[in-house]
Amino acid sequence: MKPKGELMRKVGVVTEGESEVRGLPMIYPQLEQRLDLQILRPIRAAVDPLAPVAVLARGARTGIQMAFARGAQLVVFLVDREMTQTAASVRAAEIEAKLRSDIDDRIRVVVKDRSFENWLIASPESFRAQKARYARPERIEKSAVPDKADKVVDPCALINSAMAKGQYDKTGDAPKILASADISSMAANSRSFRRFLAVLGDPLFSTGSRRFKAS
Template sequence: MLARGARTAIQLSFARGAHLVVVLIDREMSQVAASVRAAEIEMQLRSSIDDKIRVVIKDRCFENWLIASPEGFTRQRSRYAYPDKIEKAAVPNKADRVADPCRLINSAMSKGQYDKTGDAAKILRVSNLDSLAANSRSFRKFLAVLGDPAYATGSRQP
């Protein structure tokens, strides 16, 4: 089913000159191990579309990557009055284990609610990629798939 839905977008990417397509999927609440699910989906996509496709499962959702860089919150004190909550939950190498990162982000805010589209871009602008990698194994896996030499031998350890 996923292959059918992704086929056009993937084929367009190759037609526009892509040498590799990386499909990024949220794990959400799936109990299947991210590596197992990614391998299954990747095999399905490669066999039905093209062999130059890789799949990375974000563990659990995009916000887990945001909290992996506490700097993204400490540098915005007017919006996130309690960034230490995020650091305590995500560091060291614990961001992927946070079950509800949106709730954690909301608890660090001085007022209002986390807005996925508006806040995420602002957080990322001031985030630190080294922190993201140090605190999220799924982000390290993403970097490895993209060819980052720091993770050429694996993404298990920061």
């Protein structure tokens, strides 16, 4: 912990997804305790994650500037990889270089591989905790563990297959899923989530996120 009187580092989050805006704060307490920082409420940037890098940078500018205006000392821009063939790490490096050049060098980029739902399925505990909603949570665990969540091509379909009835609702279900999530499980099963922890300053992933390191 920081010495008494020393302020915590503030981190801003800008993302293209409404489900991220609603859901990510559910894991903030775990992240803040683990990393001894303060994460500001996510800001949505209405951008197409598959847009050219220059277009993405323009679309993210206002949200990033808002985060800095709110006191962020670092801003993390989250964007989906979706079905692009470019590797997540390469895509992130391209976008980050453009944002740092055009806006501020205190910006990091994380590409969710392939979407926010890949992060959700990385914590099977979340689905086991909601038995009335997810009657077949073992399907999530079988597909995501160990360290396979990012490899699931259609995580929304996987979540639907685990449901007792109805269909997955991005903005309604994502916060409920993350409310029961374990960020250690998410790190164990999603490389792109490990990348998120790394840019937030997690020492476990200071040398890279390729493999999970047990805490």
